Amino acid sequence: xxxxxxxxxxxxxxxxxxxxxxxxxxxxxxxxxxxxxxxxxxxxxxxxxxxxxxxxxxxxxxxxxxxxxxxxxxxxxxxxxxxxxxxxxxxxxxxxxxxxxxxxxxxxxxxxxxxxxxxxxxxxxxxxxxxxxxxxxxxxxxxxxxxxxxxxxxxxxxxxxxxxxxxxxxxxxxxxxxxxxxxxxxxxxxxxxxxxxxxxxxxxxxxxxxxxxxxxxxxxxxxxxxxxxxxxxxxxxxxxxxxxxxxxxxxxxxxxxxxxxxxxxxxxxxxxxxxxxxxxxxxxxxxxxxxxxxxxxxxxxxxxxx
Amino acid sequence: xxxxxxxxxxxxxxxxxxxxxxxxxxxxxxxxxxxxxxxxxxxxxxxxxxxxxxxxxxxxxxxxxxxxxxxxxxxxxxxxxxxxxxxxxxxxxxxxxxxxxxxxxxxxxxxxxxxxxxxxxxxxxxxxxxxxxxxxxxxxxxxxxxxxxxxxxxxxxxxxxxxxxxxxxxxxxxxxxxxxxxxxxxxxxxxxxxxxxxxxxxxxxxxxxxxxxxxxxxxxxxxxxxxxxxxxxxxxxxxxxxxxxxxxxxxxxxxxxxxxxxxxxxxxxxxxxxxxxxxxxxxxxxxxxxxxxxxxxxxxxxxxxxxxxxxxxxxxxxxxxxxxxxxxxxxxxxxxxxxxxxxxxxxxxxxxxxxxxxxxxxxxxxxxxxxxxxxxxxxxxxxxxxxxxxxxxxxxxxx
Numbered sequence: 257x258x259x260x261x262x263x264x265x266x267x268x269x270x271x272x273x274x275x276x277x278x279x280x281x282x283x284x285x286x287x288x289x290x291x292x293x294x295x296x297x298x299x300x301x302x303x304x305x306x307x308x309x310x311x312x313x314x315x316x317x318x319x320x321x322x323x324x325x326x327x328x329x330x331x332x333x334x335x336x337x338x339x340x341x342x343x344x345x346x347x348x349x350x351x352x353x354x355x356x357x358x359x360x361x362x363x364x365x366x367x368x369x370x371x372x373x374x375x376x377x378x379x380x381x382x383x384x385x386x387x388x389x390x391x392x393x394x395x396x397x398x399x400x401x402x403x404x405x406x407x408x409x410x411x412x413x414x415x416x417x418x419x420x421x422x423x424x425x426x427x428x429x430x431x432x433x434x435x436x437x438x439x440x441x442x443x444x445x446x447x448x449x450x451x452x453x454x455x456x457x458x459x460x461x462x463x464x465x466x467x468x469x470x471x472x473x474x475x476x477x478x479x480x481x482x483x484x485x486x487x488x489x490x491x492x493x494x495x496x497x498x499x500x501x502x503x504x505x506x507x508x509x510x511x512x513x514x515x516x517x518x519x520x521x522x523x524x525x526x527x528x529x530x531x532x533x534x535x536x537x538x539x540x541x542x543x544x545x546x547x548x549x550x551x552x553x554x555x556x557x558x559x560x561x562x
Numbered sequence: 563x564x565x566x567x568x569x570x571x572x573x574x575x576x577x578x579x580x581x582x583x584x585x586x587x588x589x590x591x592x593x594x595x596x597x598x599x600x601x602x603x604x605x606x607x608x609x610x611x612x613x614x615x616x617x618x619x620x621x622x623x624x625x626x627x628x629x630x631x632x633x634x635x636x637x638x639x640x641x642x643x644x645x646x647x648x649x650x651x652x653x654x655x656x657x658x659x660x661x662x663x664x665x666x667x668x669x670x671x672x673x674x675x676x677x678x679x680x681x682x683x684x685x686x687x688x689x690x691x692x693x694x695x696x697x698x699x700x701x702x703x704x705x706x707x708x709x710x711x712x713x714x715x716x717x718x719x720x721x722x723x724x725x726x727x728x729x730x731x732x733x734x735x736x737x738x739x740x741x742x743x744x745x746x747x748x749x750x751x752x753x754x755x756x757x758x759x760x761x762x763x764x765x766x767x768x769x770x771x772x773x774x775x776x777x778x779x780x781x782x783x784x785x786x787x788x789x790x791x792x793x794x795x796x797x798x799x800x801x802x803x804x805x806x807x808x809x810x811x812x813x814x815x816x817x818x819x820x821x822x823x824x825x826x827x828x829x830x831x832x833x834x835x836x837x838x839x840x841x842x843x844x845x846x847x848x849x850x851x852x853x854x855x856x857x858x859x860x861x862x863x864x865x866x867x868x869x870x871x872x873x874x875x876x877x878x879x880x881x882x883x884x885x886x887x888x889x890x891x892x893x894x895x896x897x898x899x900x901x902x903x904x905x906x907x908x909x910x911x912x913x914x915x916x917x918x919x920x921x922x923x924x925x926x927x928x929x930x931x932x933x934x935x936x937x938x939x940x941x942x943x944x945x946x947x948x949x950x951x952x953x954x955x956x957x958x959x960x961x
Binding site: 464466470478 | 621634640648650651661673
């Protein structure tokens, strides 16, 4: 009897331990769950609900209108223009900031003494507030006062209305977007570069990779795969969310040429108080982000990890 | 297949002189090991031969032609790294084929899509494929070729790294501690395999290790490095039997050689702990010397040893049984601070722990070093024949 007790004794304690462990685990997860619920899930639910109504901000009641808002969005030329503008912006900023970030990282990685200096110089744009920088950019790009146009005129070109010519405004914002992102991407790439073992480069050198291009293609680029993947994900989402430069510099103009998705949502929701329609646009925006994320995790992810 | 010659190689990192005038001539097909404690410059030297590091002065020649101006890949050498340095994103096959594709294809022929423009690429790749397969079969890694390094065990990665070196058919193989990342059992196994590989392909091997057992068991010749210089160059048995300095004597052989303090007596005879040994030197009387006796050159008896010319009184402190042999730690009665280690064949203890014993040895087996640690030649003070037992001990050390 005594031995039976001895044998079965550990079982309840171990069961209790498991329970305690589970409770502790839940305790750790609880704050995050609450925050996630309050800040993401519930608003998302409300958003989805609103998109089927005709609610306007400040109104006391609302009626369900079914899919009317979605139909309106699909036929809305302003919204379509916003989507197109956003895609053009992403198409310029994403490759620009990734390639330039990588290029800067590779150049800086080999520097011993001057590396911290360049790191700071490239990282500075991230630490500045864009509202202040917007004023600087406006002066730099000013048709009459700015140094850029002064140089262009010296070289014999016509002055360019960077921010007030519909053909130039969006690309100009994209260049500023690249300027904002390059430093951050460079830091990420530098971290990735530091993780590549030095003897791989030495092995490559012995194996016949005599030129820097060969070594880059054989060692650096493939081994930066996971970093590149991460940089592409963060950069595409960041550039998709472009908003602050638009507000601070062009307000969607000239002639709607820089009206991007978030700005259109902002106008609908907080300027025209068209909450239900803004909800629909936000949902569509989220779908775009989701598509990006899915493509990246399921297609690219398979090819970069080893 | 090539002869490698190092002439007056020096290397300084800032004010630190890592290599001081290294001269070595490595014969065609020779297995030469650079051995030494960490920081002795052996790895720097092999990296200089590979071209990964530029020497401060001196010259390297392969088959008589200087290679100082050549880039690493132009030197006809292959290197196996301690970490293997396999490309993690490539399969074993990709790793092994890389040196050949780099050498035989242009840049555009290696870029996806663009390479389709090359009419000769297919035939070149076919040839490369055949060569990689042949080497893989030689190393018995044929079935593993489609795996990536992360999916291979340490020993398999080692073989892929060797294969990558072999496909190039290099003039010389450089190996930088290639076995030190393997577990003990595999290390012993790969040691044999490497030695066999060297015999089979007959290429020049330059091998760096800090493990004297690897050096002793595989090499044709050993260059023991110390403080950026070659302390001694010779066959394994030369280094073991006639160490040029106390550092070499201490580094080669396991357990390490026993070093006891001694001095030169008024008649030139070497004295150990006040006892006159029947050997003499040309050092001035009164000079301090160190006397080295290999653990396997000492015999242990409970009482007096009639065969031994010299014996020391000692007490057994500790005994380590290793199966076929045992390591005994003795404290000398005359010099409490000195531990003498004896290696004996057989499992039977000659004396009990804390028991008294006589340590007998043949004076001819003593290595004498001067105050600077350099070997001193000794001669027999009296013309007495070497007792046969002593000779047996010398021969039996390999056990």
